[in-house]
Amino acid sequence: MKSLEELKALRDKMKSQTDNRAVAGSDETIVKVGMATCGIAAGARPVLTALLDEAEKRQLHNVSISQTGCIGLCRLEPIVEVFQGGQKYTYVLMTPDKAKRVIAEHIVNGNPVAEYLIGNN
């Protein structure tokens, strides 16, 4: 069973590693998921989990994924906002599978997934 002793070992291991992560700078991508009652009820939690898991799998260190409150478009929830290069992209009616595609095509390769953007829904 996982115990706090194991956490201490993990801490020591992490401390001994040189930090090779990209320093958060201007190239950092920010991803926000609406997590108010409307978002939660529409399935925002699995979407956020999918984003985090995918970012972890791909070792994306210059991406910050966080949650936010009601974005004001409850009928289009779950909503994912991506802030990249001074631009904001609003993805609507998201699912875990769509979220994975956004990570792969937009966050990693820089091509926004037009069909999920708000203008096309």
Added chain:
Amino acid sequence: MRELALNVLDIAENSLAAGAKHIAIALTADFSAGRMRISIEDDGCGMDEKTLAKVTDPFTTSRTTRSVGMGIPLFKYSAESTGGSFGIRSVKGEGTYIFAEYVIGHIDRMPLGDFGGVVLQLVTMNPQVDFTVTVKCGEEEGVLDTREIKEILGDIPVDAPEVRAFLKDYIRENLVRLYGGRL
């Protein structure tokens, strides 16, 4: 809402919006009595009596985008529709305590759902806030206290991917295992 765990997330979001620095979430199940109880306590800004009196009304909300707020009404309904009970206490400037009690075997009781996932999300997405999560099933008790975790971690952030992976397993083995599949 299709899972009680999502109600917990939703209510905890209220605590975060209230500027809480510490949030205590407790899940207690007594299978012999057929009852379970969920409570959330915070040290946020609290509410005055006037707000408290109408907080279970869906047409009361603190948000500004529109005048409907479903979080607390849905939580209340989830408990009362099973023959359980609901209560909320709040003191302006001190914090809020909210609980819901369920009849486990009632046909209208929603499944608990991914409670562990909700705890993981709350803890890792809000590193500036401390959480104490307690699960009690009969004699067994499991606790996750982020103050302990952060003390051990020192300057390593609680939302680092490696720590998140650890917490995911820790929550599953120390909290979720206790009721495992029965709620």
